[in-house]
Amino acid sequence: MARFLIVEARFYDHLNDMLVAGARAALEKAGHEVEVLTVPGALEIPAAISMAVDSQQYAGFVAIGVVIRGETYHFEIVAGESARGIMALTMDGIPIGNGILTTENEQQAIVRADPAQLDKGGEAAKAALALLDIQAKFAS
Numbered sequence: 001m002a003r004f005l006i007v008e009a010r011f012y013d014h015l016n017d018m019l020v021a022g023a024r025a026a027l028e029k030a031g032h033e034v035e036v037l038t039v040p041g042a043l044e045i046p047a048a049i050s051m052a053v054d055s056q057q058y059a060g061f062v063a064i065g066v067v068i069r070g071e072t073y074h075f076e077i078v079a080g081e082s083a084r085g086i087m088a089l090t091m092d093g094i095p096i097g098n099g100i101l102t103t104e105n106e107q108q109a110i111v112r113a114d115p116a117q118l119d120k121g122g123e124a125a126k127a128a129l130a131l132l133d134i135q136a137k138f139a140s
């Protein structure tokens with residue numbers, strides 16, 4: 001059993017509740033412990049994961065959030081830079097699954113957040129589990 005940290009950017013409560021539930025279910029089904037840390041927005045997720053890595057308490061991480069396009073260029077910044085920060089951390093060998101939805105509207109987000117539909121939170125957790133397995137394979 002390992003300990004995973006779900007780092008959620010809680011911008012839309014009803015969507016995050018579904019994403020976190022899906023991620024938690026996948027991790028607990030695999031026999032792992034789960035802790036949840038909430039940050040203001042997706043741009044804070046990479047830094048929070050980086051800080052948590054330094055604590056050496058967690059085997060892997062799942063990033064959870066929802067970025068829905070508005071009127072300005074800010075969508076591109078939040079969506080792109082949160083993904084870039086997470087990718088930089090994974091390239092350092094940190095098992096992270098990216099469950100940050102980047103959608104044009106709320107309906108697209110609902111379909112992807114719902115564990116009974118596309119379950120992107122669960123899919124992100126499974127990606128983190130896969131990276132943990134790969135890490136173990138090459139460490140042995």
Ligand SMILES: Nc1c(NC[C@H](O)[C@H](O)[C@H](O)CO)[nH]c(=O)[nH]c1=O
Binds near residue numbers: 009041043044065078
């Ligand atoms: N518009 C969304 C944001 N924006 C906030 C940023 O993520 C960040 O917290 C702020 O710029 C302060 O650094 N965050 C989301 O997660 N989702 C959005 O739709």
Ligand SMILES: CC(=O)[C@@H](O)COP(=O)(O)O
Binds near residue numbers: 075
């Ligand atoms: C993704 C966003 O930043 C968005 O929620 C903000 O909306 P706007 O671009 O209209 O300020």
